[in-house]
Amino acid sequence: MKVFKVKKHILFISVLVIAGIIICCNQGAASDDRQSANGKVYYISKSGKDSNTGTFKKPWKTIQHAADKLTAGDTLYIRKGIYKERVVPKNSGESGKFIVYSSYKGEKVTIDGKNVNLPPTGEYGDLFGLFEISGKSYIKVNRLRVVNALTNAGSNGILLSDSDNIIISNNYVGNTQSSGIGVWNCQNMTLTGNEINKACKGGQQESISVAGTDTFEIKNNKVHHTNTKADKEGICVKDGSSNGKVYNNLIYKVPAAGIYVDAWDKHTYGIEVFGNVVHGISNSDGIQAASEMGGLLEDIKFYNNISYNNKYRGITITRNGDEGGSHPMKNISIINNTFYNNGDDWGGGAAMDNTEAEDVVIRNNICSQNRSFEISVSSDVPVQNTAVENNLLYSYKSDLEDGEVTGIDFVEGDPLFINPAKGNFHLKDTSPAIDKGSSVDAPEYDFDGNTRPQNGKYDIGAFEK
Template identity: 25%
Template sequence: MPVSAWRYGRRYRRTAKGVAIAFAAVTSVAHACPIPADTLLETGFEIRSGTVRYVATNGTDANTGSAQSPWRHLQYAADHVGAGDTVCVRGGIYNERLSITSGGSDAAGEIVFEAYPDEQPILDGTGLSIPGGQWGLVTLEDVNRVVVRGFELRNYTTASTAQVPIGLYVTGAGHGIRVIGNRIHDIRTTASGCAANAFGLKVDGTRLASSISELVIAGNEIDHLVLGCSESLSLDGNVEQWQIVGNTVHDTNNIGIGAIGFEGVAPDPGVDQARDGLIADNLVYAISSFGNPAYGNEYAADGIYVDGGTRIVIERNIVHHVDIGIEVASEHAGRTSSDVIVRSNLVYAGNSVGISIGGYSANVGGSERVTIVNNTLYDNDRADTFSGEFQIQYHATSNMFANNIVSASASGVLVNAFTGDTALPADMDRNLYFASGSTPAWIWKGVEYNTLAGYIAGSGEDASALSANPQFINTTTPDLRVLPASPAVGGGINLGMPIVGAHDVAGQARIQGSQIDIGAYEQ
């Protein structure tokens, strides 16, 4: 199914450090179990044709599993339910792992594991082993139609490079899995070097003939992780037709959200990449690798990272106080991230670059057909890495950068295309540039220009670009909407709905008449 065919449901608003964000509502609140089915997908799915079973800390596995006679262990429940059944888990601490190896079916319905309304079941990994060297507190292996909703997963740790703790792990193949409204925190590796790994939420499509597909990861909070060389939330291998929507990822020491390819997770390179996906309406902040033993004192952690993925839309996310805001690249020579759209995102107050494409060196892969439109980049590169607001590195071809507000930090670097290894790394047009209190710098194929006119003449790009104050409402809060008199209002190119998308970062209609604004917001 193409990305454009995916839909998700009701929308609401929350505030993050003064910036409004709209994203998918993930469930209805009810005081009964099971709770009503969510509406994340336009088609919906949750068929509950079976029995409701209960688990509680005061139960016993010799019970019937009814509300009055609950089971004690989640694993016992997983081993004794079938398609269409619901496992309703009462609040309390469960010091156990949950491995789900039998799922639902299209005909009989999903298996649903969910928290009892207004109660918090906690899976605590303190003292638990890590089977096979890599496992999750909750693991779904080769299953279809399973929902995991409303749990807290915590305290799964290792001090060994031979062990990889994961909060929630989806592996093998399967379709119709939904991970909704959970909190995953304090998953940690204290081992040193880049052989040390831990993950908050990891998805590995490891099969050749079958993928992990129709996957929804929504409304989760993932935080306070110690990751080594790994990601807070990661999709890798043979994974397709997926959504990562409305999650909050923060306070971790490596990448926030990753969509990855060509790592050998799937047995054939032809299917070994996350593809046909949506990363939308997420809030990502407080992400840095500075001081991470795997990186030392490097600002290398992305808020959102597509490394070898294809046909992915990244839209309406708010990313702030991270190292690299959004990066689309490939770490593997001869491979690229391709056909990715990055639109209507806010990226601000980063330690390093706001948005980056292309490989980090001449010996790795790159980016092709990446379209970056209607984003607002503000006050990134605070650590004076001089990578700028928008960076183009090696092996970047046939990309587009248009309708973006680019407002530099004290470094003044607006565009940093430093390599010159391709004839046209990106088609640049109708961007609004501003450098307050510093000399502006556009670097194109290694040549630095300090005026917009010089940059346009030297690069042959951005002929309709503007150099002016975007007139943000408030840069302290911040509120990165613009005032009605801003040159961003009505100043963009209307590239059409398939490219610019239906909504801006606040959920307003993007195309209103013939004009379109520059930046992440539409008036």
């Protein structure tokens, strides 16, 4: 009898546990259905109706219908499918209460602009976005595919203008006439984890364009296969932008510069470019800094970048624009980068040819096996304007025509990369770059995030051994 009672108790407890699990699951679904941390949760589905209530069981049908209704703190989950529509959010979020647009857990959502008209709106009459945020705050766009923004030359995949505190994360943007992602006159912007493919088919702007924007991060993005006929750049920071960071991005198979920092005609300053990999640029340099139309480019730092196998140079401090115009620059540093195998018929590692640039530093870089020169400073650049120090040069050619220089305290020899053919530029234990760098303004961390220095002395190049 005692054994029988124990079995009855176990059976009764098991029933209670199962019932509890079912109740909890139902409560979880209901909670997920209607409430986020700071607002409500809504749903979109291809099988929904805009006359529905927007719940999980009664979802809306169009994203724009939701975009007209969402308020601060609300989250919109979009179910799998292809949505042929343009999206323009009506409302802003608030500090701590972002409005979130996201695909539903693990589902593939595509906003497809094929045959969708992108009319001109607002101040930027020649730029339009398939997903466009204008004059708004505290919005996050996450895990969407935005493709085929093809209506006209100014069609962007995602366009942000006159907005602040916007996060664009983990999206795929492809096949656009203009930028994959364009950011104009904004503040506090984050572009992270996005993939941009086949942008700039119409020749306007760049794959990622950031102009007139203060305080921003462009990080962990992958940019590739920009349209070759358009001859446009990968990531471009320009035209009065300030206080920004461009880091941990991968740029490849782009026709023009992989990363381009250009003042255009406005004071552009406080930009850090670090930890990026640029390779396979088909018709330009890996990285460029310029002032095309007379704006002052100031306080720009390039460090821990890897630029290799590009058409011309690994990095260039240049002018571009009108030869007869002004191209001012000040305080430009190129420190602890790795430049390898740049130059097809002609080209090199690092080059400085802007005669108006002041206080340029080229220090602690590895320049190895580049085509025409390792480091070049044009003969018409005033000597006092550029410091070249503590670089490792492999295959120095004494190319006076291209202004090749060694600088001071340089190291000459094979840097002994682990496997450069596979893009592995870590140093072997016997590399001559180890412990030969300068501590002056050296980055606190290397490309991998390891602390500098190791063992008390600084290495040359993007990696600390």
